[in-house]
Amino acid sequence: MTINQLSVFIENKEGKLADLTSSLAREGVDIRAMSVADTQDFGILRLIVNDTDRAVNVLKESGCIVSVTQVLAVSLEDTPGSLAKVMRILSDNHISVEYVYAFITRRQEGAYVVFRVADNQAAAELLSSHGVKLATKQDIDAI
């Protein structure tokens, strides 16, 4: 029902993202999706990867602060209105979204939208009851 997301603390400094992504690349970690939230001084890099454990180890070894969070990934048709429908369901049921980001894939017809909400279980049940398809860890691995 939920998938693993890595969050990494990064300072706003030249070369930070380059260093970090290079270390992941060296260890063969494949990045499925990413987003960055930033302030003037630092940012939070959020990643969905093919091998969470390995990525955590690589990042910790290079001295990063990393946390793993369970997030919801909704599988949508890549057509106008499909995201709006999901957002409406959440909004009508007073589920607030902390952050959200989307990614599309080459092999599958469709897009994924990652949601961070306070109560994963409640949101997942709600969306499923409205026929919204949630991506599983296996789905993400299969990308």
Place this chain on the structure above:
Amino acid sequence: MSHYFQPEIETAPVEQLRAMQSERLVKTVKHVYENVPLYRERMDAAGIKPEDITCADDLYKLPFTYKQDLRDTYPYGMMAVPMTDVVELHASSGTTGKQIVVGYTENDLKSWADIVARQLYAIGAGKDDYIHVSYGYGLFTGGFGLHLGAQRVGATTIPVSSGNTPRQITILKDFGSTVLCCTPSYALYIGETLEQMGLTPDDISLKAGIFGAEPWTEGMRRDIEKKLGIKAYDIYGLTEIMGPGVAFECEEQTGMHVNEDHFIVEVIDPDTGKVLPEGEEGEIVFSCITKEAFPLLRYRTRDIGVLTRKACSCGRTFVKMSKPRGRTDDMLIIRGVNVFPSQIETVLIQQGYSANYQLIVDRVNNTDTLEVRVEMSADIFSDTMRNISKKEHELKEALKSLLGLSAKVTLVEPQTIERSIGKAVRVIDNRKLHDN
């Protein structure tokens, strides 16, 4: 159970200690008057003859000795014995100015070994221990001081010296070190490196640590204890007086016993020079009463602390001094407010931040600014900006209520604030307050 290295002295009745101090002070005053030109001049100028000092209670009559005096008489002007009797020299790091050099006779080294041995016994260490000395060996007194004490109790001494942290950890593991001696900031760094190498305190055999040479807080103590799985003890000393071991902590961990058979400690008002009663905070002043080569009288340490004679559960009768709250020269005046870095450190640790921080003081448009740079820790980090901002806000509020002024908080990545192998650099003051 308490262990004493020299029980007859460490638990002597206070009156007996006082009598011993009187006798030794009288002897030392005569010794420096006859052999150190600076003391003779100062005492003559103040109209004091050695005969005027008849007991420890007369100490207040003597003039103070300042660090500047040691610089002015550099290198050998304060030696009270011929250099042929000096068997070892040490020097201060010179971080706050010109370096100073101190000397020891064979007897001085023996006294030094004894007082460090008392520290080791006081924390339950002894001949069965493997004492890992990560203080720098060299002119700095840290390495050799702990080394002497470790040898004195017959422990297995491991003179690793400082630096190369992964190698320190290999040695901790492979040699089975049981007691670690270094600066508290380095102990913390060793703890972090251990974690980073994927190891836990269970992978090493350390049971205790003796840390000193820089100010540290109770919060930092708990942090070190957790990271290394040990009990962390404070040792106090300064090169000018002897080196580490002038005062030492016992298992009670509530302050450091001053080795009163070798030193007389006073707390004074730094502005008026008046001796303050027990329990009042002020500048700590030491007088050496057994040293032969470099016996300083009423030396102004610049450390701010408190003394207490309250009975200690360890049974020692030596007066206890608090962990120095800071140094008179560490104190920052920011927008007219007195700020000690240790106060900020206490807040950081209370709020779950790391003890690795740096204060950056500047003056912008004639107003002082304070920036607290602190490393992000796993306890504070979150995947949502809202949680991090909330923590940041709480820290700012806590600093504001403590200091009465607003500070900018900057969160930085772990291991990016420079680690010192010796003393940590906590303050960068970019204000141009002097014309030179």
